[in-house]
Amino acid sequence: MRKSKKGMAWFFVLAMSLALILSGCGSSTTAGQTAAGNSAAGTIKIGAPDAATGSLANEGKLVHDGYTLWQNLVNQQGGLNVNGKKYKVDIVFKDDQSNPTNSASLTEQLYTQDGIRLFLSPYASPNIFSATTVAERHKVPMIAAGGGAKSIFTRGYKYVFSSYPYSGEYLGSVLDLLKTKGIKSVAFLHADDLFSQEADQGGEAYAKSHGFDVVYSAQYPSNTTDLTSQLTQIAQKKPDALIGTGHFQEAVLLVKESKQMNVNFKAIAFTVGPSMPSFGQTLGKDSEGILGASLWTPDLPYKDDIFGTAKNYAKLYKEAFGVEPDYHSAMASAAAEMMGMAIEKAGSADPQKVRDALANLGTISLFDGTFTVEANGSISGLKLPVIQVQNGQAVTVWPGDFSKNLKDIPLPPWNKR
Amino acid sequence: MSILQIKNLSKDFGGLRVLENISFSLDEGSVVGLIGPNGAGKSTLVNLIGGGDQPTRGEIYFGSRRLNGLPAWRIARLGLARTFQITRIFSDLTLDDNVRLAAWTNGWRGKNLETEVARLIALTELSDKTGVLGRDLTLSDQKRLQLARALALKPKLLLLDEVMAGLNPSELDRAIQLLAKLRNEGITMLVIEHLMRVIMSISDRVLVLHQGTLIADGPPAEIVASSQVQEAYLGRRYVKNRGGFQPDEPSEVKEGT
């Protein structure tokens, strides 16, 4: 019994190792052939280690769909034009199970086993950190779509690019909007992860330098299930507005508990939450009037060759996936589009040439706006919109003329809704 | 010269008083029997002496050393070894490793270690069981293994908690001989035993525990004759069954577990 069990185990291990090594070696030869152009069969492969399961599965899916939409459109339109020849694109996804260590090993797997030399990032800053490390070691470009932590770009890496602005810039537009509505005092609450801390600090600094009175600021642990006592405390300070920087479920929690505790604000804004369709579904009418910092909305007046207008992007997305896109998907599509532009500009899928092309994109206009690719790979100049939940839908209320869409600021008290 | 002194020892479990104001002392080199009906507190007493539990009140001296508050392993290293009524052997170790570990812990090394282990295993008649895992030993082997393991501590005082239960008559005779031999080596022993034949044949003195108090203390013959003891303990059972208690009598539930 014991002998046979042991024997079976060793056989099992041997078989698995062989499978792995064979698949690894087998494709490493193709990798050798394709390394120069990465395009042997008229297809350019792009790798994306992205969460399909685990705690980031939700955002991972949005990013996945954003990448996929770009791929499908490019292929429908005949492919990328590389030196006059058309190449189809093929994005190879691998599920990193939301685990940063897996993000790295899958990037390695895609590089070595699948011979892939161009990458789009997983969602969330920790996963981007570890995946870009592998890309940097192999000197292949990776465009990050799902994390704007400044520290990703201050490491001196040469092969990391992004479609996201710095997290610290997220709240600027929201505060500009609040200023026009006569909001003077603000309470800040934020989660303890990298993104939330940076976004909050950027927001608080912006608020102070623009004449707001920051009456309360506190950090809570991610995934908290109760913030009633913080709201009770905040109510004592009677701030005009509440700005929450955290995760979706914490934004929902803050709205629920504000109402339960009957803590009223003239305005409530979050970095993550209101832009997602499930925010309105989850909170029903209690979500009405809540503001969300966003990176993109379908109403923005930008357009490009692949997706057309922002509105058209939303239409295409809805046709493909059955739901309205939110900014996670759009920014992912933009990242993929940057990759495509760089390949066409470089006239090659060679990773070094694509990297150089990315670094020299300069100021470009896509369906998500006009921005400049900086020397460290980050982007600047993107005008961030603000959305407001109206009838369960995210409506663009900033910048500029969109402010005429703004309703109910100051918000009616909870008991008058 | 007394080797063990118990002074006014009491033990409560929750609200239940299990031992009440026990005092006695053991002379060096003597063999003392400890008897009493099930639940009288015998195992609790042994457990307190061995450091497995702390008394609620009272003091324990081993030679001049006060044992209160000392951890069990320290007491063992002082030369006070014990066995357990419900056997406790190292089930993941072989029989000889059980003994070897005890001997090694107490300072035996190298060749001396192996010689001593072999001697103890032979002494407890377990030579044919070396290499058998502890968990695969029969109950009577486990009882003997506990004894061998305790002897590996080079003890001055041995607390034996029902080491003979479950032995057949010829095994019993050899066990009694073994205890006699240990006694000749100068080891003091406190022996808990249900088998009156054993107690009578090896003890210099017998202590009787009843409902947590010490009700008699004297030479075996005197104890058997004591009416108080007969009433409390022997009257019901010993008289009825002069051959001793049935070996298959269910072992008492250990207090405090």
Add this chain to the structure above:
Amino acid sequence: MHLWLQIILNGILQGGILGISALAFSLQWGVMNLINLAHGSFQILAAYVAMVLLQRLGLDPFLAMPLVFLIFLAGGYLLQFGIINRVISGNLFMTLLLTYGLDFVLANFMILLFTADYKSVNTPYANSSWHLLGFQFPIVRTLALIFLVILSLLLWLFLEYSRTGRAIRATSMGTEPARLMGLKIPKVYALTFGLSSGLAAIGGIFFGLSNAFSPAAGGPLTVGAFVVTILGGVGTSWGPLVGGLILGVLDAVGSVILGPTYVNIITFGLLLIILILRPTGVLGRAAT
């Protein structure tokens, strides 16, 4: 003063949510010496079931509660009878591992079934509260506390006075005595797991009413149940209530005095201290 009273009240009401979530966990641990690492995912699954019943049939979660309870009772019974019983008498690691595997399967199964999107059980009263004596009593939290008290009482009566309850209690003292009493241990275990799955489902519905949830949200719930169970004492009917109240109030007060970022230090530091000083919990049986 009013501020502090409201904060303590917040803590007490949060204690209700914490306690009701730990009720099942404590029962499983106390009776079967089983740590159910899939506990949180059971609750999330119940929240999804309540959500589906609400959206498809318009069934209010509180009306659906008996139904969900029965579904989970049956499911739990079968799960224990078919799978967990096979390993429960073996090594302690194995049950841990099994429930960990179950958790993995459940969480990923829910992703396939409901997507990874955040959902909530959204009723008109979910975000409302009663205003009494100048204090805010959020309806869901207040009901959670009331339910917790009632369920604890019912559980206590059941374990103390019913035949089945006494069988469960006898089994919790150890399998050997129970076997001697002629009890069929696998059945008692299956019943206990069924009952506690039902209780977990009730806790899950309350969680779904008070928070947004996704398939991955089970982990923190399991950890929370750990803490509450230890604080209150393993395997006592009133332990979850006491543990929940202690943790709720301490976190509420601590998060205001020190800041909410220190809540986890308070929670887990307290857990460690309690474990070291009094491992049987506040209501637990005295140390052996």
Add this chain to the structure above:
Amino acid sequence: MKNRHLVFTGLVLLIALLLPLLTNDYIIQVGTEIAMYAALAAGWNLIGGITGYPSFGNVTFFGLGAILAGAFSVNWHWQYGLAGIVAVLIAGAFGFLLGLPILRLKGHYFSIATLALAQATLAVVTNVQFLGGGRGTSLPLIGSPLIFYYIMFGIAALSALVTYLIVHSQYGNTLLAIKSDEQAAQSVGINTVLAKSTAFALSALLGAMVGVVYAIWQSYIDPPTVFEPGITVLMLVMTLIGGAGTVAGPILGAVIIGLLTQLAMAFSQNASSLILGLGIIVVVLFLPQGILGRQRSGKGGKRKGKHSFSLRG
């Protein structure tokens, strides 16, 4: 028997050392991860498998190693090697000192205390900016994948060697005795507190060593990731599948789970986690003693007066 083991060990060593020559960077990456988990599982095996204390918080030491090494090297500009050594020593001392009170707990209570330890440590790290706070710490990108493979492999080999030496010493028997019956161990003069705490400290040293290397290998330390309870669970799963208490068990377990994870991720996009979960359940039901573990013998398994729970707390 001994010779066969020697030949086998030599063969494994040879394959592992030559692996990089035969294969590519991806296999090296997987090999590094497997070596990392083998070392972690071997560390867990010391306290969980051999001593019988089901730790659910060994990730504490992995995390501490990574966090402290990162903090020293970034904030105090220490050489990473020095920072790593100090971090490992601190983690070891932390394990020893915390072991003293925590190892008094048995069974589930010990599991939960160690889980709480990991969570409490994470909570402290999140609130101390020197340790990276909630933002984590970035480290410079140094070394090559090959170097990290050999370092991780070296640590795995070291932990196997440590396990081997312990298992074949009286100290190992001491730990096994504690696992069997702690009161009996005390009764033969074993200082159980010291023996257990030492085992916990050794476990901590190995875990921290892996953490130190992991941090510089990944070049970014994200506190929630390095204190993730799932890492402890993986150590436990690997050890149990391979065979708890054995020298080769944790390594075999790490290889199997490592390969299985990679294959699942390579061949299935959505169901890889589901497959892993089902795999665990199947192993528990059909391989409860692990592959290399000793079979539970029929005799003596049930003794009167004893619970059938082997580790009831």
